[in-house]
Amino acid sequence: MTDTEDTKLDSPSPPRRVALYVTCLADLMRPSAAQASLELLQHAGCDVTVPTGQTCCGQPSYNSGDYSGAARIAQQVIEGFENFDYVVLPSGSCAGMMIEHYPALFEGEWRERALQFAGHVYELTTFLLEICDYHPPKQEHAKPVAYHDSCAGLRELAVRSQPRRLLERAGIEVQELSQPDVCCGFGGTFCAKMPAISGDMSDRKLKDIESTGCDTLLGGDLGCLFALAGRARRTGNDVHFRHVAEVLIGDDVTPPIAESEER
Template sequence: MDTSQDKPEPAPSKPKQVALYVTCLADLMRPSVAQASLELLQRAGCEVTVPAQQTCCGQPAYNNGDFSGAARIAQQLIENFEHFDYVVLPSGSCAGMLKEHYPKILEGHWLERANSFADRVYELTTFLVDICSYQPAKQLSAKAVAYHDSCAGLRELGIKAQPRSLLARAGIKVQELAQAEVCCGFGGTFCAKMPAISGAMADQKIQDAQDTGAETLIGGDLGCLLALAGRASRTNKDIQFRHIAEVLIGDSTTPPIAKNEAPDGAA
């Protein structure tokens, strides 16, 4: 007797409920990164919300010793984001602040909430690879690219293979830097406090990228990319800079960072 008709159909899988944390630099300096991140998460099958109450993560205050001020910001951010399944950021630096440093500056029940919250915080490329197993669309560009590993993402969160995996899945070959794990010199307020040293480190990173033959240096942290692009512009270095989210969605119309127009005269 055929009883297959009596078997209940499997319930459809529920989309992952994701809060996109835009970050200050994307909001103020490069909104295309936030838009690209949103599109990537949606393509990966996530239901994405961009909470309107989000503010700075508190990292500048924390890095300059204002731990009480950073703690107040942390509490506000946790309250606004902790009810989502996941919190995703296109920045290893800000993600590291939420995951690694909030538990260091909060106490009591706030520490418990910070630890629970940290378990749901992911940098964008890590989330797409480790949680979503995302397959990006193939990109047709044959231009050579190199990849910059930011210090916070690499050393705090172990982000190394994930961005390269996504680029490979998109058909983009990465030319590896000779000193891929060396700091670019940005370092948040370090570049303001030690401009000469910071500039020299940026020059070395830019030269390293150019030595690979790459036309574009890709990264996952806007702070590094903005600092490097600004330095390259001031020293007349012919290399482009883009965030990995922009590359993975095939954004060819937004000008490279620190450029006034897109390549080939695109708007």
């Protein structure tokens, strides 16, 4: 073996080029979840870019039946992100939209581009565990937490064990809900169209959380967490809500969702 060949074999692999898709809810209402996601990816050895031209993933249009509008948004997302090695999102819902539904919006060349793009899209905890084999810093004296599996992440992307394994690696125990795979009642526009049913579903979820004895619920989708936190505040429930990325990165400064620093 020549010196040149030996040097080539010993050279470290280049870092993964990752585009972080922030999502609308993180951008507008919970930037700490996006910041935590960015830091986790960097700690995992990724070269992370946050493209400035990103907008909505198109899910609201798609779920409302505006497929042509959703397709226009999808084309914009694909064009802005397809040249990265990976696209990572702190949301199973938005990731599911890109992976499962973008290809269905198109035919021909754009369908092929959407399929190729979808193959590089990952929900955050799946990417950290399965692609990076990431080990978060151990957190001493961390209290047990409950965890909510969002419908889209669970059913479209099989996101269940990944966040739990990362939390376990961080030394954080998860106390399981009796019905962890039952909807929280948010469901996008469902909560606005059928508020009574949505509220009842949220109340049931809150009771399930209380039964664990934990005072904090984690999740990977801000829509679910916002809905539950809002319901909890309106009904006098004292459970706290955080995105799993915030806890994995050790963010103990940002107040829980729907709470002020003075609470």
